[in-house]
Amino acid sequence: xxxxxxxxxxxxxxxxxxxxxxxxxxxxxxxxxxxxxxxxxxxxxxxxxxxxxxxxxxxxxxxxxxxxxxxxxxxxxxxxxxxxxxxxxxxxxxxxxxxxxxxxxxxxx
Amino acid sequence: xxxxxxxxxxxxxxxxxxxxxxxxxxxxxxxxxxxxxxxxxxxxxxxxxxxxxxxxxxxxxxxxxxxxxxxxxxxxxxxxxxxxxxxxxxxxxxxxxxxxxxxxxxxxxxxxxxxx
Numbered sequence: 001x002x003x004x005x006x007x008x009x010x011x012x013x014x015x016x017x018x019x020x021x022x023x024x025x026x027x028x029x030x031x032x033x034x035x036x037x038x039x040x041x042x043x044x045x046x047x048x049x050x051x052x053x054x055x056x057x058x059x060x061x062x063x064x065x066x067x068x069x070x071x072x073x074x075x076x077x078x079x080x081x082x083x084x085x086x087x088x089x090x091x092x093x094x095x096x097x098x099x100x101x102x103x104x105x106x107x108x109x
Numbered sequence: 110x111x112x113x114x115x116x117x118x119x120x121x122x123x124x125x126x127x128x129x130x131x132x133x134x135x136x137x138x139x140x141x142x143x144x145x146x147x148x149x150x151x152x153x154x155x156x157x158x159x160x161x162x163x164x165x166x167x168x169x170x171x172x173x174x175x176x177x178x179x180x181x182x183x184x185x186x187x188x189x190x191x192x193x194x195x196x197x198x199x200x201x202x203x204x205x206x207x208x209x210x211x212x213x214x215x216x217x218x219x220x221x222x223x224x225x
Contacts, residue, residue, distance in 0.1 A: 033213060042202050042216035043153070045209070087152065097143075097214065101152040 002026045004100035006088050011106045012078055020073045020086050020103045028093020034062050034073045035087040037102065043087055046073070075105075083107045111137050111207025115217035122193055123225055130188045130220045132203030138183035139205035143214065144176075147200040159186040159203075193224045 004024045012018040024032070031050040035043035049055055049064035049071060061074040073086055088100040112135040122128050132142055142159040157178055158166040165178035177189040190197055200221055204214040 031211070033211075040200075040219075040221075042204075042219045043214075044216070045211075045213045048211035048213060097155070099153045099155075104150075 002090075002092065002098050004088055004090060004098055006086075006100040006103045008101070009104045009106065011108060012075075014078055014080060014107055014109050016078050017074065017076050018078060018105065020075070020088075020105065022071045022073070022088035022100055024069050024071070024088070024090045024098070024100075026090050026092045026098055029066060030091040030093065030095060032062075032064055032071050032091070033087075033089045033097070034060075034071075035089065037085045037087055039084070046086075078107050080107050080109070111205070111209060111215040113203065113205055113207075113215050113217040115203055115220050117220060118218060119221045119223075121223045121225065124194055125192055127189055127191045128193055128222060130190070130201055130203075130222075132186045132188070132205075132217050134184045134205050134207070134215075137205075137207050139186075139207075140183060142180060142186040142203055142205045144178065144186075144188050145202045145204065147202060147219075153202065156188075159188075161186075190222065193222070195224045198222055198224045 006022050034046040037043040047062035054063045059076045064071045085102040085104045087102045090098045114133045116131045140161045144156045145153040156171045159178045159180040161180045167173045180186040202219040204216045207215040
C-alpha cells in the first residue's frame, strides 16, 4: 500500500528553527509537495521537490532524498503566524496525490 | 495567480435535504478539479476527480449516487450532497491544477457543512 508518515504534532518557540519530517512509501514518485493549512482554511502551496537536495524559499526550505523516501520542511525564525498544520503530499506513478495526515505545529512565545 | 472560489463557505441543513457546493476557477480554466473531504484533525481525503464534459471518477468507498458531481464548464464544478445525514458533516474542499510552475493544486477556501 501507499503510506506517508509525519509526526502528528510538534511544538517550537518563536524565533527558533523547526524541522518537520516526512517519510513515504508509494508506487512510483513524481514529486513531493509541502502545503500549509491554518485551522478552518484550505491548504496553501509552500514547496515542491522532485530532485534530491535542498530548495530554499525565504524562511522555509524543503529537502528531498528519493533513495531514502524522505523529505523535511525546515522553518527558520519562527513566527506566531506559522502555527498551522503542514501537509506532505507525494505524486505517485499515476500522478495521483497521496496526502500525509499533516503535522500540527504549535509556536509558543 | 490561480484563484479558486467555493460557495457557500458555510451551510447548515436538516437531515434528508440536499446541498450543492460550487467550485469555480476564477482566472484560469480547469479541465480537472478535485473534491476532498476533511474531518476534524484528519488529513484531506480525495473523494472524486471531476472532469469537464465527462463523468467524474470516484474514489473507492465514495457513493457516486450520494455525492453528485457535475463539471459543466471549464471554470465550474459542483458537488451535490444528496439526502444529507449528520455523518456527512465535514469540511469539503475543491482544488484545481493551475498554471503554477510545479502543476501544484490551488485550493478553494472550503465549505463547512453541518447536517442537523
